[in-house]
Amino acid sequence: MMTVIVLSGPIGAGKSSLTSLLAEHLGTQAFYEGVDNNPILPLYYKDMAHYTFLLNTYLLNHRLAQINQAIRDHNSVSDRSIYEDALFFKMNVDSGIADPTEFKIYDSLLENMMEQAPGNPSKKPDLLIYIHVSLDTMLHRIQKRGRTFEQLSTDPGLKDYYARLLSYYEPWYEKYNASPKMMIDGDKYDFVADEEARKEVISTIDQKLTDLGNLN
Ligand SMILES: Nc1ncnc2c1ncn2[C@@H]1O[C@H](COP(=O)(O)OP(=O)(O)O)[C@@H](O)[C@H]1O
């Protein structure tokens, strides 16, 4: 049985952590964003106006390669969905950082790449798991993880950027309908350090997969 799961949620929500736990629990392959190997990301944080288009084109290529691999492997968990990049890009357009024409080109490229040609496997996941967190939790975890370019001490303006990003996530999740979906409360459950919380989260996800017929 094929089970392709994607995690979603704001920066520092716990996507990579839950990806590892879930992949281990289900005995499936984990796919990560590869932040440390991304040559554009540090440039993006220094100059978002200049690098939004390039970063998103880079990520589109990277995520499509992962999706194709995930489909070939049948079972997988990925630490961020391809559907969230347009959220970042659109937010930057709305706040005057990114160019609307560049967004149109990106969006149409995304649409073409995701189109299902006859005979091609579906690029949609079997389940999208969204981790919801508050701004306080998000900021705390970003600081805890310690990537230099994401720190408020590097750029205090990032606090507004993170708050805006959170405000885009909730409506995005409500509208998302490409696959079945579920939400995990990332404020309530410390699935990294608390064994009981971890069991509860995994069991909720197992139940959802069972309800969907993806787990025996
Ligand atoms: N539910 C959680 N409770 C407590 N700490 C967490 C939780 N999820 C993640 N963390 C911690 O927060 C930081 C960011 O987590 P990570 O999984 O890298 O987030 P993301 O992939 O969403 O950016 C890490 O230091 C991780 O150990």
Ligand SMILES: Nc1ncnc2c1ncn2[C@H]1C[C@H](O)[C@@H](COP(=O)(O)O)O1
């Ligand atoms: N599409 C994107 N636009 C801007 N920034 C992005 C995009 N996708 C990921 N990012 C950034 C956000 C974080 O700094 C890193 C990795 O995300 P994480 O949530 O920590 O896995 O890349």
